[in-house]
Structures are given as C-alpha cells and as structure tokens.
Amino acid sequence: MTGPIRRIAINTGGGDAPGLNAVIRAAVTAAVNRGWEAVGIRDGFNGILLPERYPNGGVVPLTRDRVRGISHLGGTILGTTNKGNPFHFPTPQRDGSVVDTDRSDELLAYFRHHGIDALISVGGDGSLTIANELHRKGLRVVGVPKTIDNDLDKTFTTFGFDTAVSFATECLDRLHSTAESHQRVMVVEVMGRYAGWIALHAGIAGGAHACLIPEIAFDLEKVAAKIRERDAEGRMYTLVVVAEGAQARHGQRAVLAPAEIGHAERLGGIGEQIAVELGHMTGKDARVVVLGHLLRGGSPTSFDRLAALRFGSAAVRALEEGLSGVMVALAFPNVNYVSLEEVAGRMKAVPLDCDTLQTGRDLGMCFGD
Ligand code: F6P
Numbered sequence: 001m002t003g004p005i006r007r008i009a010i011n012t013g014g015g016d017a018p019g020l021n022a023v024i025r026a027a028v029t030a031a032v033n034r035g036w037e038a039v040g041i042r043d044g045f046n047g048i049l050l051p052e053r054y055p056n057g058g059v060v061p062l063t064r065d066r067v068r069g070i071s072h073l074g075g076t077i078l079g080t081t082n083k084g085n086p087f088h089f090p091t092p093q094r095d096g097s098v099v100d101t102d103r104s105d106e107l108l109a110y111f112r113h114h115g116i117d118a119l120i121s122v123g124g125d126g127s128l129t130i131a132n133e134l135h136r137k138g139l140r141v142v143g144v145p146k147t148i149d150n151d152l153d154k155t156f157t158t159f160g161f162d163t164a165v166s167f168a169t170e171c172l173d174r175l176h177s178t179a180e181s182h183q184r185v186m187v188v189e190v191m192g193r194y195a196g197w198i199a200l201h202a203g204i205a206g207g208a209h210a211c212l213i214p215e216i217a218f219d220l221e222k223v224a225a226k227i228r229e230r231d232a233e234g235r236m237y238t239l240v241v242v243a244e245g246a247q248a249r250h251g252q253r254a255v256l257a258p259a260e261i262g263h264a265e266r267l268g269g270i271g272e273q274i275a276v277e278l279g280h281m282t283g284k285d286a287r288v289v290v291l292g293h294l295l296r297g298g299s300p301t302s303f304d305r306l307a308a309l310r311f312g313s314a315a316v317r318a319l320e321e322g323l324s325g326v327m328v329a330l331a332f333p334n335v336n337y338v339s340l341e342e343v344a345g346r347m348k349a350v351p352l353d354c355d356t357l358q359t360g361r362d363l364g365m366c367f368g369d
Contacts, residue, residue, distance in 0.1 A: 005034075005117045005140075005319055010062065011041040012076040013084070013127035017146045017160025018300035019308030020076035023122050025067040026312025027144075034320065038062040039116065040077070044084035044127070048110045049103055059114070071305055074298045082126065085262040087133055100261045108137060118324070120315045122146050124158070125347065126264070128327060132340035135325035142315045143327035143340055148295055151195035153348040154338040155329035159311065162303040164191070164295040165201045168241075171291060172206025175239055183236035185227055185278050185286035189271025191295050192243045193264075196350045198295065199243035204359060209238045210366040212274070214245035214253075215350045218368025220274060224281040226366040231284075240278070242271050268292070310335055 008031055012020050028038045040062045041047040047058025060066075060078075070077060083090060091101040111119070118140035121131040124147035135141040145152045148164035168190050179186040188208070192198040196213020203211035210226055212218045227238045244267040247253045254269035271288040279286035300308060307330060314328045314335045326337040350357060360367065 003117070005036055007037040007039065007114075007116050008118045008120060008316075008319065009039050009041055009059070009111070009116045010078070010120045010122065011044060011047075012078050012080045012146070013044040013121065013123040013130070014080060014082045014147070015124070016075050016080050016296055017124075017148050017158070018074045018163040018296070018298060019159035019304040020078075020080075020122060020146060021067075021073045022071040022300060022305050022308035023144050023146070023159070023312035023315075024062065024077060025071050026309040027120050027316055028062045028067045028312075029064060030313045030316035032064050034316065039114075043079040044081040045086050045107055046081055046084045048107055049084065049086060049089060071309065072299050074296075074300065083260075083263045085126065085130055087130065088262045090261040090263075098261055104134065104137060108134070108139060111139060118142070118319050120144060120312075120319075124149070125152060125343075125345070128152070128340055129344040132325065132344040135340060140319065140324040141340070142318045142323065143343070144311045144315050145327055145329065145343075148198065149192045149195055150197040151193060151347050151349070152343060153346040154327070154343050156332055157307070157330055159300065159304045159308040160296070161197065161201075162307075163298065163301045164198050165205065166301050167295055167298065168198060168202030168291055169206040171289070172202060172208055172239060172241065175289065176207065176237075179237040179239060182285065185238045185240065185275070185282065185284050187240045187242060187271045187275040187278070187286060187288045189242050189244055189268070189288060189290045189292075191267075191292065192245060193267060194245045194347060194349070196243040196246065199241045199246070200350055200356060200360065203241040203365065204356065204363065206241070207239070208241040208365065210240040210368065211360060212240065212242040212246040212270075212368050213350060214243055214247060215352060216367050216369050217247055217249040219249050220277055220281065220368065222368050223274075223366055224278060227278065227282045227284065231282075240274070242274060244268055244270060246270055
C-alpha cells in the first residue's frame with residue numbers, strides 16, 4: 001500500500017504486558033494530531049477474523065477521548081490473544097478437530113475495504129513475525145516490541161520487562177525474611193519462556209543465592225552444595241530463583257501443555273520439581289512460589305510507561321516518514337528503527353559473557369554449573 005495515510009489500525013497480540021495502554025495512547029494521540037483516524041482491532045486480529053464474537057464491533061474507533069488517562073493501566077483496552085495467528089488460524093471442524101487455515105488474505109482485504117492504510121502491531125516475537133509476513137504481503141506495518149520476557153532481538157529492552165523484574169525483586173525481598181525465619185529453601189519460579197532475563201535481573205537485584213536460567217543447563221547437586229555451604233556458614237536459608245524454561249543438564253524442560261495450532265507450548269512446573277528434589281537432597285524444608293501471571297499484571301513502572309509512550313509515538317513518526325516493515329527499538333539514548341526481518345523468529349538469550357551474569361558470579365550466586 002502506498003499513498004498518504006488517513007486511517008491507521010492498532011492491535012495488541014500475544015501475552016499482555018504492562019505498558020500496552022501507554023503505547024495505544026501515544027500512538028492514537030500522535031496519529032490524531034496529524035489529522036489521521038485511528039481504529040483498534042480487538043483481541044489480536046480476532047476482531048476482524050471472528051466478527052460474530054463482537055456484537056459491538058471487532059474494530060473500534062480510537063479517539064483522543066477513548067485513550068485519555070490509560071497510560072498507567074495494566075492490560076490492554078483492545079484485548080489480546082495468543083491463539084489468533086492469521087497465517088495459522090485455528091478453524092474448528094464439525095468433527096471436533098481443528099484445522100490450520102491461512103486467513104491473511106481476508107485480513108488484507110478487510111484493510112483495503114475499510115480504508116485502513118497502515119497497521120501498528122504491538123507484540124512479542126510471534127506478533128512481530130506475523131507483522132513481518134503482512135508487510136511482505138504489501139501492508140504498511142510498524143511493530144512495537146512488547147514482552148515481559150525481554151527476549152526480542154535488536155532492541156535494548158522491551159516494555160513490560162522492567163515491571164516484571166521490579167515485581168519479582170519485591171517478592172524476593174519479602175521472601176528473605178520468611179525463609180530465614182523458618183530456615184527454609186524457597187524456590188521462586190518466574191516466567192520468561194526460553195530466556196532467563198527476568199530470573200537473572202530479579203535474582204541479582206533481589207539477592208537470590210542461586211539462579212537457574214535456560215541458557216545454563218543446571219546440575220542440581222551444585223545448588224544443593226550451595227545450600228549446604230550456606231548452612232555451614234550459619235546462613236540457614238537459601239533463595240533459588242528459577243526461570244520457567246530452565247532445564248537440568250540431563251533433564252527435560254517442564255511443559256504444562258504442548259503446542260497447538262497457532263499457539264506455543266505452555267511452560268511451567270520446574271519450580272515444584274526442584275523444590276521437591278532439593279528437599280530430598282538437603283533434608284531441608286523447601287517451598288515453591290510461582291509468580292506466573294502476577295508478573296504480567298498491574299501498572300507499568302515509570303521506565304516501562306515512558307518506553308511505551310516513546311514507542312507509540314515513534315511508530316507514528318515511522319509511518320509518517322514512509323517506513324514499513326520496521327520495528328521501533330530502544331537504542332539508548334534514543335529510539336531507532338530496525339527491520340522486522342531482523343527481528344522475526346529470533347530470540348535474544350542472555351549472553352553467557354554479559355556483565356550482569358558475571359556480577360551474579362562475583363556476588364557468589366550459584367548458576368547450577
Ligand atoms: O511471553 C510472555 C509470557 O508471559 C511468558 O513468559 C509465558 O511463558 C507465557 O507468556 C505464558 O502465556 P499464557 O498466558 O498463554 O499462559
């Protein structure tokens with residue numbers, strides 16, 4: 001699509017993250033200030049692809065008034081889904097089975113028919129891969145990097161991550177005193193999919209004694225040794241933070257539900273497993289706390305809020321400059337634009353030589369290796 005922009009659509013896809021509403025507010029305000037109209041698509045692309053679910057409209061006008069005062073709110077006023085990939089849309093059949101359908105042409109036809117000149121797609125790896133495919137099919141698209149996991153490449157950080165880390169850190173702070181009072185091992189499981197960013201950052205900031213991340217296959221005997229060492233020094237409690245995607249050297253990743261059409265596998269359960277094992281190995285009382293979706297809820301921190309507002313406004317500037325197929329990225333001190341092609345399908349893991357990890361080692365943190 002070429003020509004002047006008159007109307008843009010915004011959608012939010014994948015797991016929610018604190019800051020989504022701030023992106024929407026900034027993008028809508030910046031668009032309206034340019035004389036453009038903005039509409040929001042409900043629940044990823046479901047608002048267009050499953051219209052029967054939305055008696056009040058699957059695509060809603062986003063006016064200046066509609067987005068007033070929402071920057072500090074968690075979640076997304078548009079709703080989201082991680083089961084609505086238009087290229088692999090799950091279509092239920094009469095016999096109860098589900099068929100993988102490519103509905104991307106329908107989506108593009110909708111945009112053309114309703115005079116939507118461009119899309120701002122706010123999402124993580126899955127949503128930005130979809131955005132890139134839509135761009136390749138001719139749609140003007142700008143992506144905005146969202147995820148608490150911080151696993152998107154080519155941006156210093158994603159919005160949502162700081163809020164998740166801040167909350168996990170506060171939880172660790174609180175667990176120190178109760179773990180110490182009861183001389184317990186406390187295992188704290190955090191989200192993050194296949195990357196250990198949340199576990200590493202919160203673990204260090206919150207003073208955890210062991211940190212298990214997907215990037216380092218762990219040997220639980222090393223963690224048990226750390227617990228015994230602390231006990232021998234009279235520090236009778238240990239906090240272990242474990243990323244949901246962490247895996248023992250000869251073990252398997254803990255999966256709660258396998259991947260389905262248009263939906264990735266669901267991780268979880270590693271915390272419980274290692275709490276039981278550490279209890280057996282050390283003879284200590286070991287408990288697990290799974291932070292799960294608490295990491296995704298609540299208000300964005302000021303860092304995430306500001307990043308999200310900057311991303312939303314930069315996305316509109318990108319469209320104004322005629323860019324498409326790009327993602328807004330944080331490249332301190334400014335934002336810049338990177339090609340979606342360079343981001344789609346890539347994961348930013350914790351580099352094993354990064355200084356944050358080395359800081360953990362210098363502080364005596366056990367990584368299970
Ligand atoms: O990508 C964000 C995230 O919260 C991951 O950390 C987690 O593995 C996943 O989403 C959980 O997704 P759901 O809410 O579908 O269980």
